Amino acid sequence: MDINQRDITTEIHVKGATYLNFNIPKEFRGTYLGLCHDYMIEFFKQTGITKLQLQPVMEFQEEEHLIENGLTNYWGYNPSCWITPTIRYATQDGDPVSEFKQMVKTLKDNGIKVIIDVVYNHVAKSVRKYYPHWNRNYSGCGDTVQLEHCVDKVIHSMHTWHCDYGVDGFRFDLATALGRDGLGGFNPNSKMLTAIKNDPKLQGAVLIAEPWDCETYQLGRFPAGFQECSDRYRQCVREFWKGTDSIGNLAKYITGSQDTFNNWQSKRPVNYVTYHDGYTLQDLVSYDEKQNLANKEDNKDGCKNEDNASWGRYKPGDTPEQTTARRERDKRSMMTTLLYSLGEPHIVFADLFSHTQRGNNNAYCQDNEISWINWDFTDTNKKNFYNFMARTIKASSAVMEEFNAAVNNGLQYDWKCDDWAGKNAMLTLTTEDKILTYNIAREGITMSAYDRVFVTSSAGELAAA
Numbered sequence: 001m002d003i004n005q006r007d008i009t010t011e012i013h014v015k016g017a018t019y020l021n022f023n024i025p026k027e028f029r030g031t032y033l034g035l036c037h038d039y040m041i042e043f044f045k046q047t048g049i050t051k052l053q054l055q056p057v058m059e060f061q062e063e064e065h066l067i068e069n070g071l072t073n074y075w076g077y078n079p080s081c082w083i084t085p086t087i088r089y090a091t092q093d094g095d096p097v098s099e100f101k102q103m104v105k106t107l108k109d110n111g112i113k114v115i116i117d118v119v120y121n122h123v124a125k126s127v128r129k130y131y132p133h134w135n136r137n138y139s140g141c142g143d144t145v146q147l148e149h150c151v152d153k154v155i156h157s158m159h160t161w162h163c164d165y166g167v168d169g170f171r172f173d174l175a176t177a178l179g180r181d182g183l184g185g186f187n188p189n190s191k192m193l194t195a196i197k198n199d200p201k202l203q204g205a206v207l208i209a210e211p212w213d214c215e216t217y218q219l220g221r222f223p224a225g226f227q228e229c230s231d232r233y234r235q236c237v238r239e240f241w242k243g244t245d246s247i248g249n250l251a252k253y254i255t256g257s258q259d260t261f262n263n264w265q266s267k268r269p270v271n272y273v274t275y276h277d278g279y280t281l282q283d284l285v286s287y288d289e290k291q292n293l294a295n296k297e298d299n300k301d302g303c304k305n306e307d308n309a310s311w312g313r314y315k316p317g318d319t320p321e322q323t324t325a326r327r328e329r330d331k332r333s334m335m336t337t338l339l340y341s342l343g344e345p346h347i348v349f350a351d352l353f354s355h356t357q358r359g360n361n362n363a364y365c366q367d368n369e370i371s372w373i374n375w376d377f378t379d380t381n382k383k384n385f386y387n388f389m390a391r392t393i394k395a396s397s398a399v400m401e402e403f404n405a406a407v408n409n410g411l412q413y414d415w416k417c418d419d420w421a422g423k424n425a426m427l428t429l430t431t432e433d434k435i436l437t438y439n440i441a442r443e444g445i446t447m448s449a450y451d452r453v454f455v456t457s458s459a460g461e462l463a464a465a
Helices: 014-018 038-047 064-068 096-109 125-130 151-164 175-179 191-198 231-242 247-254 320-339 349-353 380-405
Strands: 009-012 051-054 058-060 079-085 113-118 169-172 206-209 270-272 344-348 412-416 425-430 435-441 444-449 453-456 461-464
Touching: 009 014, 009 349, 038 096, 038 380, 079 096, 079 125, 079 151, 096 113, 113 151, 113 206, 151 169, 151 191, 175 191, 231 247, 231 270, 231 320, 247 425, 247 435, 320 344, 320 380, 320 444, 344 349, 349 380, 380 444
Parallel strands: 009 051, 009 344, 051 113, 113 169, 169 206, 270 344
Antiparallel strands: 058 079, 412 425, 425 435, 435 444, 444 453, 453 461
8 A cells, every 4th residue: 555645536336327327328337338428537537536335246135124115135245255256247248257357457458446345244144154253243244254263254345446456445345344353352363363474475465444333342452454434424523513523523534543543554444424334425414314214124223313313404494596505505515524634535426526415325226216316317416516526636636645755754734613612713834834724614614735725615616726
């Protein structure tokens, strides 16, 4: 992993990204070849996306309760084979291996990295007999693989995807499973984590850990070389712009969560506001309570309402236009905060389109318009937000790589704030000869950089002075 390279990562579903994109030939929509079609390549470039994080592409199976309810496993977090791309995203009569390789090569030839979300913590019921298991449900999926006895299988799988198929790296679902030792506790020097870290063929591969499972939380404890998804960052940014957290707490996360991540340059945090398993950005500012009845689990699945940190932004007496304006402002405020925070930004692809899942915060079984991206940009607010995102991504990319590199290497911080529990502050980051200034208020965040690029999330515009 090149510590001097700051990527803009977008989390993307192979089928959902292109299934409704009528700029792509029908036979390629929803497939590996659709994702690397010329139209998509140009879209990624004009948006400033430099790395795709694919939701699971290993072969996977449907769970029994989904089949009984007439639903399907859309996300794919139920693997049946750790070394084979799923046939679901191949073209009709196409070979999934060759088409997956072609997709990866085409994307990389155009400067776009590819990492994949891998599930080693559990396997589909039909193949469980081939894997040793714990007698505890750490994964929340009915079983948890005892990975200290599967080191060779996992390393072989990673070699296949990285060396043979060409992916740049991995995001590990419920990654604490990789660190469980013989007694079931988490050990950052476990047999599995050590094997991955020291494997000569995996040197330079991107390694991103989801540092928790159903029974343990280990943010900041993975070995050097592993980046970690920071849910604390997510929660603070949501709470601040909702109005329920302080400037003082936000300051810690904007400046890279350095109290949590020692040896920062070798394990920069992955910052995010939304992920696949939760509200989309649009729904985050539109719903106070989840709407998961379509999953046929009596609305009991998904994150609890009190943990969502979402808000509808409707006030009694508001006109629809006023409510919409607040939502658009809050979306821009959160994304500007994300893109100008120290660390690596993670953006859900659907959020570029102001996509709504109709309040569903756990759309794992919704292989339909709830999940598929709508490419129609005739809606003015949707188009304006996408344009804002493209401009802000490019503006931040021109600035933040240098400031990331300066952490623990001469970066200076200057906060001006009268009330750390309050609403307004100014932060200045300074390298040897560069300055980046944040002006933060509840009404929005304004950035000014050394090259005189200005971003204001309140107005939703970017201008070069």
